[in-house]
Amino acid sequence: MYRFPAKLYSDVRIETRKMNCFSWRRENLRQSLYRDDTTAFIRVYDGRRWYYSSITDPACVQRELEQLASMAMPSNLRGNPLVESFEVNRGHYGTLPILPDGITAKRDVAAECFSVVSNYPGDLYWTALYEDRSITRRFISSRGADVTVNSGGLGIKFDLGFCNKGKTFNSNYMRYSGGINSLVVGKDSLKDYLERCSRFNTKAVPLSTGEYTVILSPASAGIFAHESFGHKSEADFMIGDRTLMREWPIGSRVAPPSLSIWDDGSAPGSGRIYIDDEGTVCKKTWLIRDGILSGRLHSVTTASHLGEKPTGNARAVNYRYEPIVRMTNTCIAPGEKSVKDIFGEVEDGVYVEGLNGASGLTRFTMNPTLAWRIKNGRIEQPLRIPALSGDMIKTLWEIDGISKQTEMFSSVGSGCAKLEQAGLPVGYGGPFVRVKKMDVR
Amino acid sequence: MPRVVRETFVQERHHLSIGISSTRIESVKRQHTRKVGVRAYDGRRISIAGGLGFPDTDLLWKNAVDGLPDGIGYPIVPQTDHVESLNNVGREFIQSELAEEIQIILSHFRSKYPDLIFSGKAHFENYSASLKNDSGLDLSFSTPLFRYVMRFKQRNSCSIFDGGSGTFGVNFDRNSVIKDLEQGCSGYHSFAELKKKKKLPVVLSLGYENFVLRKVLENLSSVSVFEGTSVFSPKRKELELSPDFSLLQASDSANTGFKFFDYEGTVNPNHSLTLINKGKAVRFLSDRLMAGEYGCMNSGSAFRGKYDTVPSMGLPYVQVASTGRTIKEITAGRDAVLVLMVGGGGATTDGQISFPVNLSYLLRDGEVVGRLPQINISSSVWKMFNEDYMGCSSDSLLSLSHFPAVVCEMDVEPI
Structure with missing residues (x-):
């Protein structure tokens, strides 16, 4: 796939990250972000130093390999303990997470808790976050490794600011899962948490x-x-x-x-x-x-x-x-x-x-x-x-x-x-x- | 159909960093990143599309404009009719020269402090940012930047780090870096005593003052002020601090390399805004949207954001106004603690702070007496900037950049 420079160890990490992020200040949507980027990180080792390059255009990987190689001092790395320590794995690992289907479904994951925080009877300022990621990393090395790894997950977070008679307290409530099927948002536990925080704010010494x-x-x-x-x-x-x-x-x-x-x-x-x-x-x-x-x-x-x-x-x-x-x-x-x-x-x-x-x-x-x-x-x-x-x-x-x-x-x-x-x-x-x-x- | 205002934000970095391990260069990294965000406003909503490198801007525009019906509520007119450009000029470097400069610095420390092991990173960067729209906004900024973080440990120490230093600025100068780093090492081998808990002047600089100023800024946020959670809230008995304490939001671009405009394109006159004047909060941190919602003035503090996100209020770079005296004059006649490396720390919502200090020196008449044992320092932020506030220095502990020191009395206790 790449022409790795001679008498050097080299590897390339290509990352494709897809992410969705929504945030709210109270019920008002304040952020709606979708990213889908493919980027690369290239490393060359000459037995003495590492040379790195980070780029946003994976089409330039070969050029970067050559430029890093020109900075390095090629040497015989056969038997080099560091180079020999690299595993040479091949194949696919992991799975991409199952995420809610579409923007509305994603927003609803957090929004289903809005009634709990908005109807909270005390003086409460809150913001909410929904975030999901699907990440595919491909790792290729001059020793012959070529692995593709999928991972990711999704989560929600509520930042909570309590204020009562001049006493204030900030806290947060988070839930994360490797996929929508296993995410437990926990409306009841959020409600219980709000009550504990409120009691804490008024009574803490x-x-x-x-x-x-x-x-x-x-x-x-x-x-x-x-x-x-x-x-x-x-x-x-x-x-x-x-x-x-x-x-x-x-x-x-x-x-x-x-x-x-x-x-x-x-x-x-x-x-x-x-x-x-x-x-x-x-x-x-x-x-x-x-x-x-x-x-x-x-x-x-x-x-x-x-x-x-x-x-x-x-x-x-x-x-x-x-x-x-x-x-x-x-x-x-x-x-x-x-x-x-x-x-x-x-x-x-x-x-x-x-x-x-x-x-x-x-x-x-x-x-x-x-x-x-x-x-x-x-x-x-x-x-x-x-x-x-x-x-x-x-x-x-x-x-x-x-x-x-x-x-x-x-x-x-x-x-x-x-x-x-x-x-x-x-x-x-x-x-x-x-x-x-x-x-x- | 309302007119759609189109705005483009472009940020570009050419970056070179040198990694240091065991007082030797371990790695060299080069990086070029370019990020483009396009924003469409229709008077009611904002929609943004972004991409890395050199994305297809026609496609970005289409995505942004098509996204408006499902965009974020933003009933604010974007910034218009302001043209300003600022370009910091600094020394140009080529890659091999930089490695050579760092080699010289490391050789100095290897020979002068053979019992210390140094590790860290030095970064050199050319940064540029521009924000332009079709309503007459045209802001651009470019600067070179240098920053480094260097930690050291004694060879026979069981700690991971024993001390360190770091700073940033527009200009790189090898001798200044050596001088600043020496400050942490030179007093390391002589010892000072602190036997019991005492209230002492504590000199906070090198970024550690930001740990406590952060608490002040959180309370200056217009959200906390108008939601009633701030000590400066009109809903509560408004707090006044020391009449000697004034705080400014200032980009200080020539010294810091920070851009002079926020992500919404707001530019404060002289790139500066007084937030606390002689102990009284006079302006609260806000972005344009927040200012509209709470009916306060926009402070130009939309510092939270990325190239492709809706800008929003974030904590800005701030400066404490100098009280016109040097560190030596502020601490005159009293032993003081100079904090050089903290190990974490915490603060309660109501401003009680406490942090362990890994490396600190005892100062007498502004001169280092020796290294203190591990200590914990604590106080209330509101006392620190009120009855316990001693001043902000006219001089700096650093020669690479001018960052003054904040001096407050705090409880100092050996661990």
Whole structure:
């Protein structure tokens, strides 16, 4: 298909993205977007450096290959460990999502909830979003790989601003699915959520800073896993860093035996990509298994530097960027406690139901939206908390309860940010997780 | 049949970026993107069609005009009769020169700080944008842009990063980049102490001031003001901030490389608009549609949008008005904390903020005393810009671009 330059490794990623996006301010339609673009990202490697080009016209791929080759220094790459690490897969993977048929049907997915938010009796400002994507990626390499991957999904999001007697509170409600047939919009759960938020807004009080026992909901636990451990597992941070390699040997105990965390780009969720952007088949990677450090997330480059295997985690947010090591769907595995026991065993603590954002490397920070005081095992006073934070490793050791019940979530209208690449769709989730001590700031 | 106004937005970028890993060049990326959006207005609705590269504009026009019956409600006359062009001139680079410049910078840091490992990216770009319609609007802007983000870690550190720096501007100058990056590294090897929680002057610059200013801007949004969720809302007891605090929406195109018009083609006189004057909110952020809906003045803040989307109000680039003194003068006689790298952070809806700081230096009389241990800083945004506001500097921590520092008293606590 392409004439790949000699004595260099080269690959081409061609992406066709179709997306529909509608947004409303209250019931008024404010955005109606349809995109159908085909773009390309080209890479050339000479054993020393990578040369990249990003273009909006795939007809120019051959020209770009030649121009990048002219910048590189061709060399004998036979036996080069990095080049040898590329998988050579061929064929088709994944399916395109089944989406609502036509503009009206798409708009109706979100609009069916409008009556719930508009008839809400309190002072509520709201906006709504519907978004769907169908993505076809073709990856072709000078080593002979040629795979076509289909993926996508759809989701809705309501941003909610509550105002009551001078007290304000912002939150959101999201639902995502890999296809319209499995999307559960949940009018009743939205209604219930509005009531909880409203009660929260009028009754929430600040909490004194200090250390508290914290219970994370499945959504919060998923974000905690993503931020606290997932990013630290991304092996690009370890290249050329012997200290981190010494500190993080595979097989070392890093958490209590009850804790296991995995990442899997073939599992359901908005991080399902089947094959990553370097042609590696995605698989389940245990980052922590029974408290033991069991794996890292890799691209071909990081795997080759660290002498490990690629894991299918090289992802680019779109055609403008090179693939870097990213998470896909990251989840804490279920534990053995009942949810009742997780809460019932807490005399005085904090329950974090939702998060508005989080970040983390060595220290993590999470920004709660809905948070509640737990007294004698019962959820009581709502709390306004700016941030929860902690040292990642110390906090893992503080986990003392994990529920059997788990749930997965996916972001809509936003995603994970790393370095310059923001908005990458990822899935996250887990059980209820109890942490003996966490800093409330 | 009402007259259909036709408008075209074109944005083009020629981009080159250099990736750095382990203090060496790891990658070179070139990119050319061109995005075209055409907008049809009929006085009641707007309809947009867009494409990448050099799309068939006749087809785009057909799609936009055909889409009007099902378009977005937009009962506003688009911007008319304004012709303005601004072209920043900067140093021209060729690809091999850029790699050479970055090599020299990296060699400097490799030899001067052998115990630090650097990684990051440097970007060079030629950017242009134009917005034109058949009602006399003709705006165009072009600029070179340079930006970089560089992180470092000590070889024996278990952290992923220990510090970093980054900035952007119109002009690239190797010595300025070295000087700005040195600022983060030079004080790294000496230590300062902070034993317990204290209220101290905190110097926020390098973009970290935006973390707190964002909260102010969210409250200046005309939606939150007129829906009653803002502290500046007439529905509530309107908040006044420090009389020393003034805030402007300003493109400052010559320094920042930001275009001087918003996505609706609004151009403020002198490319600047005062939002808060001496502590009192005087203008609220809006786009043309929002201004019509809420009966307020349009602030020219339609900054949320892409080439093919309906423009809408987004948070603009803002500047805090200088209070006429240097950082040294503002913090005179007091120990102060210079924030160089934060690790996340959060804010409640009502403005309580808290963020852990990975790298900060203790300043005494404007001079770096040494690196502080990991700290957490917290406050209420409304206190920071009221009784705890100390000023906005006339000088800049950076030599590459002039971005002043905001100084406020905040609670500083060792972690």
